[in-house]
Structure formats: C-alpha cells, structure tokens
Amino acid sequence: MKRYVLLVGGTGARLADALLVAASAGAFPAGKLEVLLADTDRRGVRSAGLVAAKMTDYARVHRAMGNPEGPFRTEVAFSSWPRQLPEDASNLSGLTTQTEADALLCQALFDAGDAELDLNEGFHGRRVLGMVTYAGLLQQADQDHEDVLSCMVDDMGAAVRAGEEVRVVLAGSICGGTGAAGITALARYIRKRTEGKIHLGAVLLHASDDEQDAAHANETLAACAKEELFDAACVLGLPKAARATAPAEYAHLTDWLSVYCMDVLLYRPQWVNGVFTVRAPEGPLSWGIFGKAAERYRLCYGGLMKLASLWTAGLSRKVEKRLEKPSFLRDELLGWYAHFFRRMQADREEQLALIAPLNRLMKVCLIWLGGVCTSLPIDLRNASVLGKARREAEQHYAEMTDLASRLAMMDDDAQRAELYEDNLVYRGKNSAEAVEAQATLSRIAAAKQELTRRAEAQKALNLRMGGASAMEMLQDALDAARQESGELRERYAEAVRRIDHAETIAAEKDRYRITDARTKLSRMERHQLMLDSRLHHIEDDVAQANAEGIRYLKPAMPPAPTENNMFLQSAAEMLLQQDKLRRKEVENLWHRMVCPSETVTVKQAMKLIRRAPADKAAPLMSLVQALMENAMKEV
Numbered sequence: 001m002k003r004y005v006l007l008v009g010g011t012g013a014r015l016a017d018a019l020l021v022a023a024s025a026g027a028f029p030a031g032k033l034e035v036l037l038a039d040t041d042r043r044g045v046r047s048a049g050l051v052a053a054k055m056t057d058y059a060r061v062h063r064a065m066g067n068p069e070g071p072f073r074t075e076v077a078f079s080s081w082p083r084q085l086p087e088d089a090s091n092l093s094g095l096t097t098q099t100e101a102d103a104l105l106c107q108a109l110f111d112a113g114d115a116e117l118d119l120n121e122g123f124h125g126r127r128v129l130g131m132v133t134y135a136g137l138l139q140q141a142d143q144d145h146e147d148v149l150s151c152m153v154d155d156m157g158a159a160v161r162a163g164e165e166v167r168v169v170l171a172g173s174i175c176g177g178t179g180a181a182g183i184t185a186l187a188r189y190i191r192k193r194t195e196g197k198i199h200l201g202a203v204l205l206h207a208s209d210d211e212q213d214a215a216h217a218n219e220t221l222a223a224c225a226k227e228e229l230f231d232a233a234c235v236l237g238l239p240k241a242a243r244a245t246a247p248a249e250y251a252h253l254t255d256w257l258s259v260y261c262m263d264v265l266l267y268r269p270q271w272v273n274g275v276f277t278v279r280a281p282e283g284p285l286s287w288g289i290f291g292k293a294a295e296r297y298r299l300c301y302g303g304l305m306k307l308a309s310l311w312t313a314g315l316s317r318k319v320e321k322r323l324e325k326p327s328f329l330r331d332e333l334l335g336w337y338a339h340f341f342r343r344m345q346a347d348r349e350e351q352l353a354l355i356a357p358l359n360r361l362m363k364v365c366l367i368w369l370g371g372v373c374t375s376l377p378i379d380l381r382n383a384s385v386l387g388k389a390r391r392e393a394e395q396h397y398a399e400m401t402d403l404a405s406r407l408a409m410m411d412d413d414a415q416r417a418e419l420y421e422d423n424l425v426y427r428g429k430n431s432a433e434a435v436e437a438q439a440t441l442s443r444i445a446a447a448k449q450e451l452t453r454r455a456e457a458q459k460a461l462n463l464r465m466g467g468a469s470a471m472e473m474l475q476d477a478l479d480a481a482r483q484e485s486g487e488l489r490e491r492y493a494e495a496v497r498r499i500d501h502a503e504t505i506a507a508e509k510d511r512y513r514i515t516d517a518r519t520k521l522s523r524m525e526r527h528q529l530m531l532d533s534r535l536h537h538i539e540d541d542v543a544q545a546n547a548e549g550i551r552y553l554k555p556a557m558p559p560a561p562t563e564n565n566m567f568l569q570s571a572a573e574m575l576l577q578q579d580k581l582r583r584k585e586v587e588n589l590w591h592r593m594v595c596p597s598e599t600v601t602v603k604q605a606m607k608l609i610r611r612a613p614a615d616k617a618a619p620l621m622s623l624v625q626a627l628m629e630n631a632m633k634e635v
Contacts, residue, residue: 002159003266004152004168005035006186009178011205012037015171016051016078018255020058021368022263023074024361025300026628029267030068032075036152038182040082040133048080054364057357064354064618070625071304081149082137130181138189149186153193160197169265170230171203171258174220179205184220187229201232201265203258231271234261236278251371253285260290260297285376285566298566302594305369305567306631307624308362310605315627316359319620323352336606340623345616354620373567389465389555394473396461400454401477401534407447408533409526414444467553474545478538485531492524567594605630 007015016037022028035055037048055078065072141147159166170186172179183202190200202224224230236254257278265271287294322337344351419437462470499517506514545551605627612626 002156002164002166003031003033004156004166005033005262005266006168006170007035007037007039008170008172008182008186009039011173011179012039012171013048013051014251014255015203015258017054017251017364017368018259019076019262020054021301021304021365022259023058023062023076024072024365025304026071026073027259027263027297027300028074030073030075032077033266034077034152034155035079036149037078037080038082038149038186039080039178040137052078052080054361057361057364060354060357061361061621065621065625066618067621067625071300071307071628079148079152081147082141083148130178131185134181134185138185141189149189153190156190156198157194160194165271166194166198167201167266167271168198169201169203169262171205171262173205175206180220184223184227184229187224188227191229199232199271200230201234202230203234203261203265204236205254205258206235206237231273232265232276233274234258234265234276234278236261251368252375253372256372257289260293263293287566298594301369303628303631304365305594307628308366308369310627310631311362311624312359312366316355316362319623320352320355323348323355335610336623339610339612340614340619340626343616344619346618346620351620358620358624369567389461390469390473393458393461393465393470394477396454397458397473397477400451400458401481401537403447403451403454404537405530405534407444407451408537409530410440410444410447412529414440462550463553463556466555467550469555470553471545471551474538474542478535478542481531481535481538485528485535488524488528488531492521492528495521495524 005019007013007019016035019035023033037051039048055076058072058076059078062072062075067073138149141150144150156166156168168190170183172183174180174183183204187200187202190198204221204224206221221235224233236257261276261278287298290297319337319341322341417437419441462473465473495517499514499521502517503514608630609623609626612629613622614626615622
C-alpha cells in the first residue's frame with residue numbers, strides 16, 4: 001500500500017511538526033510515508049526550509065535506528081512544492097505573462113496592489129489570489145517532468161496501475177488564503193491525473209471567528225461537496241472553549257487531533273467513506289479524545305516525553321563525553337554505559353555524529369509536547385481549582401454589571417430631575433423635597449463608590465483565573481446581554497403592535513385595559529434602558545480588555561495538580577524552558593509527567609535499561625530504544 005500526505009499552507013507547516021513528533025513517538029507503523037508541503041511562503045516562521053531541516057534530522061535517526069518496532073520506525077520521505085518563485089514570476093502580474101489573455105485578465109480582475117504582492121510570502125489571506133496562483137503553478141507542473149508534485153502524482157498513478165492500494169490525505173486550514181484555495185486545487189489535480197482510482201481523504205481545519213475566514217471555509221466546503229472531491233473528510237471545528245490560548249508558535253490541540261485523523265485515514269485496515277466532525281469533549285481533557293487509539297497514544301507520546309526530557313536534561317552530554325574520551329570511564333563507570341557501549345563494533349565518529357541530530361530532534365519533540373499542554377484552554381485543564389475561580393468571577397461580574405446598569409438609571413433620573421443643581425431651594429423645592437433629593441444624591445455617590453470597589457475586586461478575580469478565562473467570561477457576558485436586550489426589544493415591538501391594534505377595536509368600557517397596557521409598556525421601556533446600559537458597560541469592558549491584551553496573562557493561582565489526565569502542567573511548562581531544563585527538576589517530575597503513571601524514579605529507570613538487549617553495531621540507538629521501551633512500560 002502507498003500512503004501520501006499533502007500538507008497545504010502555513011497550517012500545513014504546523015502539521016508537519018505534528019507528523020514529525022508522531023513518527024518519532026512510534027505512533028505510526030513501520031513503512032514509508034511520503035509527505036509533501038505545498039506552501040509558497042518561504043519567509044514565515046515555519047517555512048518549508050525549516051521543516052525540511054527537521055525532517056532531515058529525523059531521516060538520519062530513522063536510518064540509524066533500523067528497528068521496525070521502536071520509535072522513529074516510520075520512514076518519512078519529505079519534499080516541498082513549489083520551488084521558490086523566480087524574481088520575474090514572484091507575483092501575480094509576473095506569473096501571468098505567458099499569454100496576452102492572461103495578462104489582460106489579471107489587470108481586469110486584480111488591482112495593482114494584489115497583483116504585485118510577493119507570492120513567496122504566501123497569499124496574505126486572499127483566497128481568489130491563491131486560486132489563480134495555484135492554477136498557474138499546476139499548469140507549470142504538468143509541463144515540467146521533474147516537478148516534485150508531478151513526479152509524486154505519477155508515482156500514485158503507477159502504483160494504481162500496478163494494482164496497489166493508494167491512500168492520499170490532504171490537510172490544512174480552509175479559513176485562510178493558501179489552504180482554502182490550495183486544498184481544492186490540489187484535489188482536482190490529483191483526481192484528474194489518477195483518473196479517480198485512489199482513496200482521497202482530507203483533514204480540514206475550520207476554527208475561526210473571523211467573518212471573512214468563515215466565508216472562505218464555507219465556500220471551500222461547498223466546493224468539496226458539490227464536486228465530490230474527497231471520499232472521506234474530517235472537519236475539525238473546535239468550539240471556543242477548546243481553542244488554543246497560547247501564542248501562535250506553540251503547538252495546539254487541533255494539530256494533534258489532525259494527526260490522529262490522518263492516522264485513521266492512512267492506517268485503518270479498511271478505508272471508510274464519509275464526512276466526520278471532530279470536536280473536543282466537554283470537561284477536563286483526557287487520552288480518551290483519541291478514541292480506540294487512546295492507550296496506544298498514551299504509551300507512545302508519554303514514552304517520548306519521558307525519553308526526550310531525560311535525554312535533554314543531561315544524558316546526551318554524558319554519552320557524548322564518554323564517546324569523545326573513553327578514558328573518562330575510569331573516573332565514573334556507569335553500568336548503563338558499559339552495557340551498551342563496551343566493545344562496540346560501530347565507528348565511534350559515526351556515533352558522535354548522530355548525537356547532534358538526535359539532540360535537535362528531541363528538543364523539537366519536547367517543545368511540541370510542552371506547547372500542546374500549555375496551549376490547552378483553561379476549561380480543559382486544572383478544572384476544579386480554576387473552574388471554581390471562574391464561577392466566582394462570573395457571579396461577581398454579573399452583580400457588578402447589574403449595579404452599573406442600576407447606577408446608570410439612577411444617574412439618568414437625577415439629571416432629568418435636575419438634582420445636580422447646587423441650590424435646591426432656588427428651584428422651588430421645599431425642605432422635604434430637598435432632603436429627599438440629597439438622600440438620592442447620597443445613594444448615587446455610595447453606588448459609585450461600590451462600583452469602583454467592585455471593579456478593583458473584579459480585576460483581581462480576572463488575574464486569579466487567568467486572562468484566557470477572563471476574556472471568555474466577558475465574551476459570554478456580552479453575548480448573553482445582546483441576546484437578552486434583543487429579545488426584550490422584540491417583545492416590546494410585539495406588545496406595541498398588539499396594543500395599537502386593540503385600540504382600534506376596543507369598546508369604551510375596555511379602555512382602562514389599554515391604559516394599563518400602556519403603563520406596562522413604560523416599565524418595559526425602563527427595563528430596556530437598563531439592559532442597554534448593562535450592554536454598553538460590558539462592551540466597554542471587552543474593548544478595554546482587548547486593548548490591554550489580558551488574554552495571555554497566566555492564572556495567578558498557587559500550583560494545583562493537573563486534571564487534564566494527560567500531562568502534568570508544571571512538567572509541560574518546564575519543557576518549554578529548554579535553557580533551564582536541569583536534571584534535578586526532571587528527576588523530581590519524571591515519574592509524574594504522564595497521567596496516570598507509576599512512581600518509577602530516574603535512577604530506577606537507568607538501572608532497568610541494563611536488562612535490555614544491546615546492539616553493538618548501533619549502541620546509541622540501542623540505548624534510545626531501551627529508554628523509550630522502559631518509559632512506555634512506566635507511563
């Protein structure tokens with residue numbers, strides 16, 4: 001069976017990292033997996049060149065491992081497409097100069113700014129620009145027999161003609177410009193070249209609140225359905241509660257779920273057709289999100305996390321020192337080192353050369369695993385402690401906005417009654433009225449003081465539960481206020497319509513009913529003013545929170561045990577701080593990194609690996625294999 005993955009756009013580059021980590025963990029079976037990154041952006045944070053460098057390190061470690069049952073067992077053949085565009089064709093106006101008709105159409109359909117955008121920096125979120133560019137690039141691919149994409153599709157066709165089953169998965173976001181345009185264009189191209197005799201699947205990420213992005217996604221989904229481009233498609237449309245709250249450079253839960261979907265489409269014994277929606281479960285996250293693969297993923301990724309943390313914390317340097325200076329063994333004879341490296345038959349320089357790519361690969365895996373856990377939204381981790389803080393903050397904020405709306409009405413009434421005038425007697429007020437007016441003003445002043453106090457307390461509550469939860473609380477309050485205000489406005493309009501109609505048909509004896517109804521209308525009007533005041537107050541709070549950028553503030557709470565049932569939160573945060581990763585910290589957290597886990601210490605683990613078989617022809621990889629297997633037994 002032949003398996004291919006085509007990753008599209010900037011999101012595709014993110015998914016390449018996720019695929020790399022999955023292959024390193026041994027989540028995929030042994031065998032060849034051909035991966036192509038289709039992205040014109042050569043200058044982004046995750047450009048094709050950076051992804052290729054990581055894949056090169058993986059390929060070196062995979063070749064050295066040579067074990068069909070351990071980590072790094074999947075052969076990943078990586079390539080990128082298209083090649084960097086030349087200067088004279090790096091924008092749409094240069095790309096459409098082959099014929100006069102193309103040039104005229106470009107001038108007619110695109111303004112000068114869009115036509116001159118540098119395509120080597122992507123499509124800047126413009127779907128139509130991407131569609132036209134992909135049409136030109138695919139036309140060139142057909143004419144170039146050495147084109148990477150063309151050669152890959154030729155291989156697919158040759159495998160089909162030879163009677164092999166071919167599975168192809170396209171993956172990327174359908175919200176931006178590159179993914180929304182590229183996924184459909186590549187699917188049509190592959191269908192046409194292979195005559196539809198392959199299994200073609202898709203993993204489509206649809207998790208954006210931007211209206212333009214949502215429109216792109218809906219258009220892409222409609223095109224896929226209308227043309228029946230895919231036999232199977234997994235659509236990842238995560239709710240707000242399950243979306244990442246960490247900086248964009250961190251790996252996200254959607255990346256992991258996307259790789260799981262690819263795993264199912266590529267390696268399921270029987271191909272399955274249909275459209276599947278993937279959503280995060282409610283409540284604290286657990287390994288159960290991966291369905292039947294939950295235990296396998298816990299062992300693979302948990303073992304990789306423990307292996308990489310121990311390797312990076314100092315084991316790598318110890319191995320390197322002993323390989324560079326064998327005499328170092330006289331000072332400290334470590335049983336595990338002697339077990340794997342004594343009388344080794346491999347070339348010492350070759351073993352030393354493997355350490356650098358292995359170190360880089362381990363760091364990539366650590367940062368990825370730590371990023372996924374750290375980017376989990378508050379609702380999916382530390383649920384009991386942070387959930388309680390969230391509920392307290394929500395209750396306090398509801399009371400505060402209610403006070404703010406009542407204060408706004410009191411202030412409005414005082415202004416209408418001209419109570420803010422300095423001289424009440426001058427305006428004809430008698431002593432009793434003046435006393436009542438002063439009492440009203442005192443109540444307003446007290447309410448303002450209380451509102452100020454509550455605002456300060458709310459800031460502390462927001463910091464306590466974290467900026468992500470605070471923003472979500474504000475957005476939920478805003479949505480609820482808009483809905484309540486809109487519903488009351490509709491009821492008011494309906495009541496006015498009915499009263500006006502009743503006035504035209506009511507008998508004289510029933511006129512009092514009309515008067516009572518008008519009185520109720522005035523109360524509805526006052527209630528509407530209160531709701532509008534509360535809505536304006538919440539809108540101001542949301543705007544201020546966005547301006548202050550509180551979204552990325554971490555919860556200011558004492559550390560609490562993780563409840564995501566996957567990784568220990570403190571361990572994940574430590575993994576992201578590579579420069580501060582110390583052996584003692586790893587030893588303190590190692591046996592608790594993966595939930596649930598056994599209480600095996602680092603020292604015990606290093607003793608246990610001496611029982612593992614040692615391949616004297618590949619001692620370094622034997623050590624890595626033994627560490628991984630031991631970690632998998634203990635997670």
